[in-house]
Amino acid sequence: MLAQREAKLFGKKDVGTEQLLLGLIAEERNGEGFLGSGVTIDRAREALKNLLQESNQTFVTSDKQASEIPFSSGSKRVFEAALEQSKKMGHNYITPEHIALALFTVDDGGATKILDKLGLKTQKLQAESIVRLQGELAKDGRTPPPAMSLPAKSGATAASSSKRPGRKEKGALNDFCVDLTLRASDGKIDPVIGRDSEVQRVVQILARRTKNNPILLGEPGVGKTAIAEGLAIRIASGNVPEFLTGKRVMSLDMGLLLAGAKERGELESRVTSLIEETRKAGNVILLIDEVHTLVGSGSVGGRGGNNGAGLDIANLLKPALARGELQCIGATTLDEHRKHIEKDKALARRFQPVIVNEPSQEDAVKILLGIRDRYEEYHKCRITQEAVDAAVYLSSRYIADRYLPDKAIDLIDEAGSRARIDAFKRRKEERVSILSKTPSEYWQAIRAVQAAQEAAFVPQSALGDSEYLIESAANTLPKAVDIDQESVSLPVNELMEGSVIVGPSEIAAVTSMWSGIPIEQLTSDEQLKLINLEKLLQTRVVGQDDAVNAISRAVRRARVGLKDPSRPIAAMLFCGPTGVGKTELTKALAQHFFGAEDAMIRLDMSEYMERHTVSKLIGSPPGYVGYGEGGTLTEAVRKRPFTVILLDEIEKAHPDIFNMLLQIFEDGRLTDSQGRVVSFRNSLLIMTSNVGSSAIARGGSGKIGFSFAEGGDEDYTNLKGLVMDELKNFFRPELLNRIDEVVVFRSLEKAQVRAIVDMMLAETKERLAKRGINLEVSEAAVKLVCDEGYDKAYGARPLRRAVTRIIEDAVSESLLSSHYSEGDTALLDLDASGNPVVVQHSKPDRCDHGLCVQVRAPVSVASS
Template identity: 30%
Template sequence: MLLVRGREYLAQYPNFTLVGREHDLERISSILIRKSSNSLLLTGPAGVGVSMLTLGLQAIKSSPDTPFDLIVKKLFWLNCDALFSSGDSAKINNEFQSILKKLKQTPESVLIITDTANFLEGAHNTGNAHFINALNNADKSSNFQVILEVRDDKLSSVLKASTKMPELYTLYDVKEPVGDDLKAIVSVVAKDLSEHHKIQITEDAIDEAIHLTSKYRDSLGLGGAQPQRAISLLDRALASYRQLTHKQHPKIVELMDKIAKSTNEVEQQDLQQQLEQWQKDWQELKSEINKTYQYQRDAETLRFQLQDEITQLQEEEDNSNNSQPTTIKTFAQFTAGGFDSPAVAKLKEKIRQIDTEIAQNNNQHQKLVMLANKDLRLNRQEVITEFSKVSGIPANKLDENEVENLINLEANLLSRIFGQDSIVKHVANSVKVAKVDELEESGPAMSYLFLGPSGVGKTEMAKALAKYVYGDEKSLVRFDMSEYMEKHAVAKLIGAPPGYEGFEAGGILTNSVRAKPVGIYLFDEIEKAHPDVFNIFLQILSDGRLTDNVGRTVDFSDIMIIMTSNIGQPYYLDPNLTDEEARGLATNELNNTYRSELLNRFNGRENILHFKRLPMEVIEQIICREINKLNQAYQHRGFTIEISDSSISAFCHDHYDLIRGARGLPGYIKTNIRPFIVNHILQNPNDKGIFSAVYNQQTHSFDMTFCKI
């Protein structure tokens, strides 16, 4: 069937329930009942549930609250696989024209194509590339409408297929659900998962799946967008948990753990008795389940054998019929007319008996499995364990308390950012306010402008915030604004206009935010960007939203914006100026360079932060930190690196450059000290001992020695 009616299509999903998408359905419905541009181009990332919305349209038609103008719409789904299956270009064209004719003759009809990119590819491959124009012409000249579903990464190819798209279609971008809507959707699907796996899912497991898949978006193998990511994680966690528990029931593990921890002999004896009884009952239950498995296999094998015998008998009877004279009517000839011979009938009766026994055995098997699973519940910890396997992030890190992380944020930042204590305190407090305060404000989650000389911790601050606030330094996305100096830079960020080269690629910034809507976006050296780019910055900082070249809006409300600027560099580097004097002069230059409305967007300029020059004692602290990192890296091999305070001080005085700041010093450690250590390990893999580094002021390098222990 090339066209599937809405009721029939919905019947394929007997348990379908659409929740958390009421606003989207309302918007889509209002578009469908408009007079013009009332066809829809539904787009969204993979896994967001675009197809569920069109199913929801059919489902709400039975609701008494649905507008009459929508109830009268007749929804039809196009079966693209059936349409293109023949590969015959002429036949496919005739069938498609018949579809269009039927839609024209059916008042208030709506054609839904679930994978528009696949439809266009199929049309092109069969020599029917004109289908999209034929569809659009029919849509424009008649009273039927079209809903095209397309993944956002395929949207540009669909828009290029016809110039009439903007005129006929309203683009509707399906966003990832969040908050209560996301939980409602995942909870509904979790019921189906629970029924499939026959394991209950606790609410905290659902919450944790949503939390982890929202926070760590770069993890592989979990689908593209919410809610699919959380659903995939729950499904995987259930499968892993079921395998694990069928080997050893959690109650047995719990009793064994209690016995190991107990110090009371009487209690231990009681627990041991419980454990032995549980182990006995569990083994008996597993044995019964295995018997049903074995019976199922044996019965199915016998059934296949009987079916083969029937086929062989029927072939022999057919051959016998062909060898008989046509004037003689044998029983075999009568059976060829539709009756079974006694031998075949007997075998078929055996198969019916086996089918009955298989069904009874299957019922018994299901009861035993339900009994085995009755105490099993997927909890938060199992979800964390599974996500750890998927992401490679240690489970203990995933289990960290976010409240504790916020409480410890200042201390964690201070462990990485030296010499900028007041800035660390300000940033930590503002992050806590943004995370805990529930005031609804436009704009990104947080926004900062960092000023100051090079190598004083601006980029390191961004990396540290990515790790301690968003859980991973990979959540930091950096844009080097020196790459956006030309006038067409805006097009690079949000996408080129229709008809221009690169239109189909979209914008680098908008694409990135769509793919990663949570994290830190660092815009480095903003003074190098073209002036037109600052209009984009102003829109982001003011509204927290940005519209790309095809009309899709991206949301910055869960993103921390950090911008850096080299404004005032001569003042910061002037040794004759104090930090306060340099800050004042840099602020004056900042005010003369950028518009007030832009600067005011950084929390009323409170988040314009001036990083100070680093004194020599702080530079020495940074080198000590690098040496500690080396010791941690080689400790498991039995090596220690020792450098005296005097050597560190002499090294810093020789190599510290005010222009580069502390940036070059850790690199020196990597290129001069570490090679000596690595070469020694390669040549003497069984050695253990102490590497000593003594700074030689004549050669301006470290003299390395090794003392074996």
């Protein structure tokens, strides 16, 4: 027991009432101290030490175990009195409050001396103990008996205690609520725009005789709380019917209400006090944001349910709501209302729903314009009309998992902070550069400022003397050189201070940072990359110009903003024989445009052949293993919406997967197992298939081996028609009709094999270069690889095996059998029997043997 520990600390032979008091004080773990007095155990110990020193007593910590120290006769009388107190009050247990009441009644004088030393009054502590015990009975739904009334001697003290400064004396309304009407009167609430119909609906419900409690339902960020704030603004301005005149909208802070309520019954006591004060005030409308948190809060059985022995806050509010003594405005989301409020029918029927929909883009622009000046004042910047329009448009298009106007407001807010920080860094750099300027450079800066002033129609007399000119020039030199049209129209003082302007480019930069989608203006490097995208892709994919051109056109349309915003960037189907570069082209696109090959989401559809595997894409349904973990496809796109999705060998997938693809191709969205909508509007979907390979192999005349690549565009059109016939036999018409383009890959010709071999040898050379060894391959060896690796039916994959067998195996054996130093060269040639052989050349290299050529970088090879 804590009292025995205190007795051991002070070296006492038994536990007296002094140590019993210290144990009760140590038991209090909330921030308000012993019974709300603010006294902590450290202060109490210091007071006892001072009393012992005043009486010339010394103490030494006892060697006994704390549990071995007995209780004094005075302490035993306290426990007996506490038992009597518990019986009188109808309790079947003893709490620290019972012991405190008994200690104040039968104290032998030791505890009273400590309380006097601390400046505490026994009557106040008794009153606080009784309040807590009353809360325990309220928790059980019982009325306190007369034995729990305050003692008569504490009446005068109770009157004086109301004057004591502190949180409890202010009342529950002031402790746990914020007066929105008062904040509206002080101008601390942003104006509410475009919600007149919803505010009017709330006023109508408040005017009802019974069940006059509106509950605002809507998605997060649509402005539910703002509607209640709009009502507070109307009340503060007097723009309400007479029955609302003088009313106060008080917002309940659930965090404050629950914080520190560790003792049994303390939370229930707070709620009952809140209800009682609201009833007595008569002019209070209670706003409960996140009203679903009331259900289960305070239950002994846990916050999430109502299985415990105690009542939750919602059950305490129900009687007051039913009698009309308490008028509330609730606010919560539709999902939380369905999960918590609707299940409690008694609570649900006491509230009248008001649906708050997401505002349109036009209304969102009006909302942002209404609050623009608040953000301009805070960030010390100017937000243009174009920035507001861009925030609404870009957030609606690229941030699909949030709602207007919240996401547009956040864009404006962060763009303002970003611009302000950039301006601070810029001004700091300008001030530092002043020290390195020569007098002639100062005068050049002055002339630049004078030119800017003339452009802004500022008279010369307003510029002041030369010293002011020099200081102004130092602060505004970069802006004076390149001043835009918006800056010209600014007032003189803003121009001189280098006013921070937030425009569409700043909004686009923040949107790009949030979503990972490149939205900002095209740079010259990116423009060049997009123009030459075909050439970049052809460095890795040979002989497939039709496919390269099709995918490049789709990417350019998306990047300049001409694609349909409600659909993916493109949905393409790559058909052709194996090994011709279908998957390689997708990897090349991910590397050159999306940043890296890791930006590609690759799904091998052979893993989704069974019906039960279909759910892996969007997540397992409730009751199945993996529920709540998200789907393979949906989670990947949620984390990286700007990506290329490769569905490899789509013909092997289960037919149910095609049903999901219909929605993605048409609407650019998919709902996962948890009800979250995932946007595919910034993704490029590519499916590869071997359907149609037989048509490519047969050719138009039906003879095996006929090559369409040897013909012109007419032959390729005929080939594509044959492939489409096979696709129609395999895929359903509604799927094929939603695919943007079906690209037929041509078979590889022997003329294209050399370029592919060069690419493979370049990769081998790069791996050897990491070990500091160069590689040279003779023309004869390269020709051997091309001859043995070429197989029209299997494409480039046999070439990979030939490179491995002829080149890499021979080099590996040479590296193991010979001692190579950094900088040496391995020369691979053919011996008299036509077998590969490797000759080591020590540095410096000698390339005058005339037998081989150094492996060169791959070049683009156009199909014949």
